[in-house]
Amino acid sequence: MGKNLKEAVKMLEDSQRRTEEENGKKISGDIPGPLQGSGQDMVSILQVVQNLMHGDEDEEPQSARIQNIGEQGHIALLGHSLGAYISTLDKEKLRKLMTRILSDTTLWLCRIFRYENGCAYFHEEEREGLAKICRLAIHSRYEDFVVDGFNVLYNKKPVIYLSAAARPGLGQYLCNQLGLPFPCLCRVPCNTMFGSQHQMDVAFLEKLIKDDIERGKLPLLLVANAGTAAVGHTDKIGRLKELCEQYGIWLHVEGVNLATLVLGYVSSSVLAATKCDSMTLTPGPWLGLPAVPAVTLYKHDDPALTLVAGLTSNKPADKLRALPLWLSLQYLGLDGIVERIKHACQLSQRLQESLKKVNHIKILVEDELSSPVVVFRFFQELPGSDPVLKGIPVPNMAPSAVSRERHSCDALNRWLGEQLKQLVPASGLTVMDLEVEGVCIRFSPLMTAAVLGTRGEDVDQLVACIQSKLPVLTCTLQLREEFKQEVTAAAGLLHVDDPNWPGIGVVRYEHANDDKSSLKLDPEGEKIHAGLLKKLNELESDLTFKMGPEYKSMKSCIYIGMASDDVDISELVETIAVTAREIEENSRLLENMTEVVRKGIQEAQVQLQKANEERLLEEGVLRQIPVVGSVLNWFSPVQASQKGRTFNLTAGSLESTEHTYVYKVQGTGVTPPQTPSGTRTKQRLPGQKPFKRSLRGSDALSETSSVSHIEDLEKMEHLTSGPEQDVLETSSPEPHPGAPTLQDTEQTGALQNGAQRPEDDRPQVEELESLR
Numbered sequence: 001m002g003k004n005l006k007e008a009v010k011m012l013e014d015s016q017r018r019t020e021e022e023n024g025k026k027i028s029g030d031i032p033g034p035l036q037g038s039g040q041d042m043v044s045i046l047q048v049v050q051n052l053m054h055g056d057e058d059e060e061p062q063s064a065r066i067q068n069i070g071e072q073g074h075i076a077l078l079g080h081s082l083g084a085y086i087s088t089l090d091k092e093k094l095r096k097l098m099t100r101i102l103s104d105t106t107l108w109l110c111r112i113f114r115y116e117n118g119c120a121y122f123h124e125e126e127r128e129g130l131a132k133i134c135r136l137a138i139h140s141r142y143e144d145f146v147v148d149g150f151n152v153l154y155n156k157k158p159v160i161y162l163s164a165a166a167r168p169g170l171g172q173y174l175c176n177q178l179g180l181p182f183p184c185l186c187r188v189p190c191n192t193m194f195g196s197q198h199q200m201d202v203a204f205l206e207k208l209i210k211d212d213i214e215r216g217k218l219p220l221l222l223v224a225n226a227g228t229a230a231v232g233h234t235d236k237i238g239r240l241k242e243l244c245e246q247y248g249i250w251l252h253v254e255g256v257n258l259a260t261l262v263l264g265y266v267s268s269s270v271l272a273a274t275k276c277d278s279m280t281l282t283p284g285p286w287l288g289l290p291a292v293p294a295v296t297l298y299k300h301d302d303p304a305l306t307l308v309a310g311l312t313s314n315k316p317a318d319k320l321r322a323l324p325l326w327l328s329l330q331y332l333g334l335d336g337i338v339e340r341i342k343h344a345c346q347l348s349q350r351l352q353e354s355l356k357k358v359n360h361i362k363i364l365v366e367d368e369l370s371s372p373v374v375v376f377r378f379f380q381e382l383p384g385s386d387p388v389l390k391g392i393p394v395p396n397m398a399p400s401a402v403s404r405e406r407h408s409c410d411a412l413n414r415w416l417g418e419q420l421k422q423l424v425p426a427s428g429l430t431v432m433d434l435e436v437e438g439v440c441i442r443f444s445p446l447m448t449a450a451v452l453g454t455r456g457e458d459v460d461q462l463v464a465c466i467q468s469k470l471p472v473l474t475c476t477l478q479l480r481e482e483f484k485q486e487v488t489a490a491a492g493l494l495h496v497d498d499p500n501w502p503g504i505g506v507v508r509y510e511h512a513n514d515d516k517s518s519l520k521l522d523p524e525g526e527k528i529h530a531g532l533l534k535k536l537n538e539l540e541s542d543l544t545f546k547m548g549p550e551y552k553s554m555k556s557c558i559y560i561g562m563a564s565d566d567v568d569i570s571e572l573v574e575t576i577a578v579t580a581r582e583i584e585e586n587s588r589l590l591e592n593m594t595e596v597v598r599k600g601i602q603e604a605q606v607q608l609q610k611a612n613e614e615r616l617l618e619e620g621v622l623r624q625i626p627v628v629g630s631v632l633n634w635f636s637p638v639q640a641s642q643k644g645r646t647f648n649l650t651a652g653s654l655e656s657t658e659h660t661y662v663y664k665v666q667g668t669g670v671t672p673p674q675t676p677s678g679t680r681t682k683q684r685l686p687g688q689k690p691f692k693r694s695l696r697g698s699d700a701l702s703e704t705s706s707v708s709h710i711e712d713l714e715k716m717e718h719l720t721s722g723p724e725q726d727v728l729e730t731s732s733p734e735p736h737p738g739a740p741t742l743q744d745t746e747q748t749g750a751l752q753n754g755a756q757r758p759e760d761d762r763p764q765v766e767e768l769e770s771l772r
Contacts, residue, residue, distance in 0.1 A: 069290050069451075075331045076289045079324030086323070087316050098319040105322040108329055109295055112337065113261045113281060114274045118297040121311045122321040126282060127170060129296030130223065130252060131177040133278045134160065136300060136309035137221050137250040138178070146308065153180070158220035159212050161186045161249075163200045167229035186212070197436055198233035200224065202240060209247050221250040226273050227257030230434060231364050232373025232444070238272035254280040256446050257371060259341050287340050288450025289328050293321050344445040347459055348372045351443055354463045360470055364437060374443040377413045378473050407499030408480060410439040412473050415502035415562070416466075417441045423465045426458045475563045479504050483560075486573040493577055496557050503544075503561040507573075509580035522556070524587075529556040531583040532576065539575075543567065 034040055034048075069077070086097060106120040123129050139145055142152045158180070162171050164187055171185040188205045190197055209219050222244055224235045234257050244251040253273040258281060260266055261274065273279055278298035283289065298311065306312045313319065329337070352374050355361050364375040410433070417431035420441065428448025433439050443462075445454055483505040487495040496506040511528055529547055536545045536558070544561030558576065616624070623629040646655045 070288065072328055072331055072336075073288065073290050076292050076324040076328045079327045080291060082327075083317075083320040083323045086320060094316055098316060101326045102319050102322055105326045105329065109281070109283075110297060112334065113258065113279075113297070114271075115279065115297045116274075118299050119306070119311070120322075121296045121298065122293040122318075122325070123296065124293055124321075126280065126294045127173050129278075129280050129294060130170075130254070131174055132310050133250070133252055133296065133298060134174055134178055134221055136298070136305060136311060139305045139308055140250075140300075140302075141218060141220060141248075150179075156216060156218045158184055159186050159217050160184060160220055161188050161205065161208070161222045163187075163223065163225055163228070163235065164189050165198045165200070165225060165228040165230060165233065166223060170223070198228050198231050200235045200240070202236055202243065205240075206243055209243070209249070213247075219247055219249045221252060224251060224253045224273075224276070225255045226253050226270050226279075227255030227371065227373060229255075230432060231375045231440075231442070232256060232371045234267070234269045234371070237269055237276065241272060241275055244277075250278070251276045252278045252280070256282075256286075256373060256444065259286045259446050260345065260372065262338050262341055263345070283325065285447045285451065286344075287328070287332065287337060289324070292325050292328060295325070340450055341446065344449045345372045347445040347449055347454060347456065348374050348443065350456060351459045351462065354459070355466075358463065358467060358470070360474060361466065364440065372444065372446045375440050376443075377409070377437065377440040378416055378470070379409060380474070380477055406438055408477060411500055411502040412477060413439040413441065414500075416469055416473060419469060420462060420465055424458055424462045426452050426454050427462050428452050428454060429462075472562050472564050475565065475567075476502070476504055479563055479567060479569060482569045483573070486569050490573050490577050492581065493573065498557075498559075501559055503559060504563055504567070504569075506548075506557050506559050507576060508557040509576070509584075511580075511584050526556040527587065528580060528583050529558060531587075532558060532580045535579050535583070536576070543572075 086094065089097070102120075105122075106118070109120060110116060110118045121129055121132060123132075138153075138158060141158070142156075145152050160171070160174060160180075162185060171187075172182075174180070175182055175185065186208055188200050188208065191199050191201050205222075212219055222240065224237055224240050226234050226237065228234075232255075234255065237251075237253060241251055243249070253276045257270050258273060258279060260270055278296060281295045281297065283295065284292035296311075300306055300311075303312065332340075348371070352363060355363055355374070355376055360378055360380065361376050362379050364377070414431055417429060417439075420427065421429050421431075427443060428445065428451075430442045430444070431439065432442055448454065484495050487493045487505070487507050492510055494508045494510055496508050498506045509525070509528060509532065511525055533545055533547045542564055546559040546561070548557055548559050560572075623632055
C-alpha cells in the first residue's frame with residue numbers, strides 16, 4: 001500500500017509540473033511579438049516610431065512629411081523632455097524650480113497681455129479653463145456648496161449665459177463637466193436691428209437677467225467673445241462689464257482678437273477685456289508653437305477656492321505644464337512676439353484692402369479694421385452694376401427665386417473655397433456655413449500664418465486666384481436658369497435640382513421603361529447614363545461631365561460642371577437628348593438581337609428545307625441515284641438557279657439571294673432613317689470646340705463668310721455625289737424592280753452634264769475642301 005501511494009503521488013506531481021510548463025508556453029505565445037524575448041534595441045524602437053509617423057511614402061508623395069515648426073518650435077518640444085527629466089529631482093529642488101517657472105510665466109503673460117494682478121492656469125484643452133472658472137464661480141456664489149452640494153443648486157438654479165455666436169458645443173461641454181442640466185444654459189441672441197449680426201444683444205441680455213432673477217434663479221457667469229469663432233466679431237465688452245458688475249455676474253472673455261493686446265494700438269472693445277474676471281489665451285497657434293498649453297488668466301483672492309475648483313494643484317506634472325511656454329517666451333522675446341502678431345494683422349488688412357477693389361466679393365467684417373479675421377464670399381450683383389462684366393446679360397431676379405439663388409451661391413462659394421485652398425495652400429483658408437450669410441470663406445492668419453509661413457506674396461497670389469475664378473463663377477450662375485428652361489422644354493430630359501452642385505446643373509434622361517414615381521436604383525438608366533457620360537467626354541469640350549449621385553440608392557444623373565466661357569445651352573441640351581436617345585435605341589437593339597437572330601435561323605432552316613424538296617421534285621428521282629444521276633446530268637444538264645437566303649439584322653427579315661447573283665449587286669434591304677445627331681445640326685468653324693456660341697461684333701463678317709462657304713460646299717457634294725450614284729445604277733446588265741428606267745438614265749446624264757464645273761472653278765473647290 002505504501003509503495004503504491006508513493007507512486008501515485010509521484011505521478012500527480014509529474015502531471016502538475018507538465019501542466020505548469022504548458023501554461024507557461026501558452027502565456028508566452030499570447031504575448032505580442034515586440035515584447036517577447038529580452039526586448040528591442042533603441043534603434044529598432046525609433047524605426048517603428050518613424051514608420052508610424054510617416055506611414056507609407058508611396059501613398060501621399062506630395063504631402064509634407066512633417067510640419068515646418070522652426071527653431072522656436074524645437075524649443076517648445078524640448079520643454080516636454082526637460083519636464084520629464086526635472087520631475088526626477090529631489091522634492092526641494094523640484095519645488096523651487098516649479099515655483100520659479102510658474103511665477104515667471106504668469107508674470108510675463110499678464111504684462112504682455114495687459115492683465116494686471118492675475119493668476120494663470122495652464123491646460124491642454126482650450127475649454128478646460130472655462131470649466132474650471134465656472135466651478136470657481138459656483139464655489140464663490142454658493143458658500144454651502146461644499147457641504148450641501150446639489151441641494152444648494154436645486155433651490156436656486158445657476159444660469160450661464162452664452163452668445164448665439166459662441167463656438168459650437170461649448171454649452172454642452174460645460175454642462176457635462178459641471179454636472180448641470182441643460183436648462184442652466186441661456187442662449188443670448190445677437191443683434192437683429194442695429195449693430196453687427198454676430199455681436200451679443202446687450203439690451204436683450206439685460207432683459208433675460210431680470211427675468212431669471214424674478215424666477216428665483218442666480219445669474220452666474222457670462223461668456224463674451226473678443227473675436228467670434230466664425231467671423232471674428234467682438235462683443236461690446238465694456239457695456240457687458242458694467243452689466244455684470246451691476247448684477248454680480250462673472251465675466252469671462254475668449255477669442256482670437258485677444259492676441260492684439262500685445263500691439264501698441266488696440267481697439268477700445270478689445271482693450272475692455274483687460275478688466276474682465278478671466279480670459280482664455282491660445283499662444284500656441286498665435287506664435288507657431290507646437291504642443292504649447294492654453295492659458296486662462298483670472299483674478300481671485302481666495303487660494304482655498306482656487307484649489308477646490310482645480311485652478312491650482314500641488315502635483316509636479318501640473319505645474320510643469322508651463323515649462324514649454326516658459327522656454328519659448330524667452331527665446332522669442334517681446335519683439336518676436338509682437339512681430340508675429342503684427343505680421344498676421346497686416347496680412348489680414350492687406351487682403352481686406354485688396355478684396356474691396358474686387359467686384360462680386362463681399363466682406364463681412366468691414367466695420368472692424370483691427371480684426372485679424374477676414375470673411376468674404378462671392379455674390380451676384382444687380383444688372384448693370386458691374387463695369388467689367390456688364391457685357392454679359394444677367395437674368396432678372398424674381399422674389400420667389402431668392403432661396404434658390406441662395407443655395408446656388410452657397411455651392412459656388414464652397415467650390416471657390418476648395419479651389420483657393422488647393423491653389424494657395426499657404427493661405428490656410430477655411431470654408432464655413434453661417435446661418436444668415438450662407439457659405440463663406442475665412443482667412444485667419446493669427447491661427448495659421450505662424451505655422452504655414454504665410455507671407456504677403458501669398459495674399460497677392462490669393463487675390464489673383466480669386467479674380468481668375470470670378471468669370472467662371474459669374475458665367476455659371478447666369479447659365480443655370482437658361483439650362484433649367486432648356487431641359488424642361490426638351491423631351492425625355494428631367495432637370496434635377498441639386499443645391500450642393502456648383503456646376504451649370506444636373507439632368508437625367510428618362511427612358512421608355514423609367515418609373516418616374518420611384519427614386520430607387522434603375523439598372524437600365526444607369527447603363528444609359530454611363531454610355532452618355534462616355535460620349536460627352538469624347539467631345540473634348542471645355543465642360544466637365546460627371547455621373548452621380550455617388551450614393552447608389554438614387555437614380556443616375558449627369559452632372560455638368562462649371563462654364564468658363566459663353567456656352568450654347570440649347571446645343572448642349574440637344575446633344576444630351578439626342579445622344580441618350582441613340583444609346584437607348586442601340587441598347588434596345590442589342591437586347592432584341594438574340595431573339596431576332598434565333599427566329600431568323602429557324603425561318604431560314606424551314607425555307608431551305610422547302611427549297612430542297614422543290615429541287616428534288618424538279619430534278620426527279622433518277623438524278624438522285626449516284627451512277628445514273630451522273631450520266632443523266634452529263635447528257636442533259638440541269639439549269640438550276642442559285643438560291644439562298646440573307647438575314648437583314650436592321651429589318652429583322654429574310655431576303656432572297658437571287659438579287660445578288662443575278663444583278664451582281666448586294667441588296668440593301670430596308671433600313672430605317674438615320675437618327676439626327678445634335679452634334680451635326682450645327683456647323684462649327686475650324687478649331688471651335690463644342691457647345692460654343694458664335695462670335696459677335698467684329699467677327700460677324702468672318703462667321704457669315706464661313707457659313708456661306710460651308711453651304712456652297714454642301715451643294716457641291718450633293719451635285720457631285722448624285723451623278724455617280726445614278727451611273728452606278730445604270731451599269732446593271734438588265735433591268736430589275738429596283739433599277740432606274742432609260743428615261744431616268746437620260747435625265748441623270750443631263751443633270752450630270754449640267755453639274756460639270758469649268759476648269760476655273762477648281763481652285764475654289766479645293767479651297768472649300770481644305771476649309772471643310
